[in-house]
Amino acid sequence: MKYVEEYRDGKMAREIAERIRQEALPTREYNLMEFCGGHTHAIFRYGIPDLLPDNVNMIHGPGCPVCVLPISRLDTAIELAVTHGVILCSYGDMMRVPGSRKRNLLKARAAGADVRMVYSCMDALKLAQDNPDREVVFFAIGFETTTPPTALVIHQAKQLGLTNFTVFCNHVLTPAAISSILDSPEAGELGLLSLDGFVGPAHVSTVIGSQPYERFATDYNKPIVIAGFEPLDLLQAILMLIRQLNDGRAEVENEFSRAVTRHGNERAKDIVAKTFEVRDAFEWRGLGFVPHSALKIRPKFAQFDAELRFPVDYHSSAENAACQCGAILHGVKSPRDCTLFGGACTPENPLGPCMVSSEGACAAYYSYGRHQESLIVTDNAE
Structure with a gap:
């Protein structure tokens, strides 16, 4: 299969791994964060940690949209279904995430709330068309990858003149999260969090391009290499980061050039800009309130904003004290x-x-x- 099997060649993987072992200086540590949760799964699926020398450490970042959503936002979604009696449409990953008081969307559905799992925001729009006497809310989550479809569905709802469709918007922004990590007190404390560079996300970068990461190289002196999801992609990106660090360079390099450009997908970015604006701050699980890190629906589309149509008290909720x-x-x-x-x-x-x-x-x-x-x-x- 083109662009898949070529990047799973075991012989070449071992050759790149050998180069990493040869070029990683034994006198230093290399702490590299893969921001994207998809990269984390690929790293373990393909056994990449076993191929790396002991001084090359992969640190897992917050690039999982389900994981970073705070309990309070999930509780709000549950309340929309329970208190307001809407048809709440959610991606499957969110259904079993525990909220406060051990509630989740599946338990809310079992108790009588109309919670439905959908595969796309278009499924939610179709439900609104098929149920004109019911309010339908799409529980929108995700980074820049899933934001353009949500923007498109809002435009389509407006074109169709739907009055029973709204979006509970929880779309978040990757560069702001990277800034928060680099600006956090932990980043400056030895032994707690010391990051030398980043494996940049793949899918997000196909939308926003590589340009938004350039300030992390110039302002923070942190190299970033955007990588695909296959084992050769990741090994090559790690090798490129090691070479940058050995040379004393901090640049944005694009290993995933077969899919990512510097400026990304202009049409996708355009519809997002027309539909959403940046929130002053947004709460992230693990990061707290991060300024300018999420999107909200623009006033011109206010009729499709579930937070305006169905007011629910928003407050931070305590996490499970033992959960890390x-x-x-x-x-x-x-x-x-x-x-x-x-x-x-x-x-x-x-x-x-x-x-x-x-x-x-x-x-x-x-x-x-x-x-x-x-x-x-x-x-x-x-």
């Missing part, structure tokens, strides 16, 4: 540092979102990383 999801998302801890991991907290009985989401670090560790299996890629000749 916040610290894991911040890159300060790994799933193995959580006493609940693999015992009280499993994919079948998740106590935190990092164990629920298909992009969560705990789910990646549980599925692939507990036994540190060897690389799964195979030689073409095998």
Whole structure:
């Protein structure tokens, strides 16, 4: 398969890994954060940690949209379904994420709320068309990748003249999260969080391009290499970061050039800009309130804003005191540092979102990383 099998060649993977071992200086540590949860899963699925020297450390970032959504926003979605009696449409990953008082969307549905799992925002729009006597709310989450479809569906709802369709907007912004991590007190404390560079997200970058990351290279002196999701992509990106750090360079490099350009998808960015504006601040699980880090619906589309149509008191809610999801998302801890991991907290009985989401670090560790299996890629000749 073009652009897939070529990037899973076991022989070439071992060759790149050997270059990493040769070029990683034994006198220093390399702490590299892969921002994207999809990268975290790929890293463990393909056994990449087993191929890296001990002084090259992969740190898992907050690039999981389900994981970073705070309990209070999930509680608000549950209240929309329970208190206001709407048809609440949600992606499947959100259905089992625990809110406060051990509630989640699945339990709300079992108790009688009309919560429906959808595969796209277009499914929610179709439900609104098919149920003109019911209010339909789409629970919109995600980074820049999923924002353009939400913008498009709002425009389509307006063109159709729908009056029973709204969006509960929770779209968040990748560059603001990276800024928050680099500006956090932990980033300056030795032994707690020391980041040397970033593996930049793939899907997000196809939309926003590589240009928004350039300030992290110039202002923070942190190299970034945008990478695809295949094992050769990730190994090559790690090698490129090591070379930058050895040379004393801090640049934005694009390993995923087959899909990412400097300016991204202009049409997608244009419809997002027409539909949304940046919030002054937004709460992230693990990062707290981050300025200018999320989007809200513009006033010209206010009739499709669920937060305006169905007022629900918004307040921060306490996390499970034993759950380490916040610290894991911040890159300060790994799933193995959580006493609940693999015992009280499993994919079948998740106590935190990092164990629920298909992009969560705990789910990646549980599925692939507990036994540190060897690389799964195979030689073409095998």
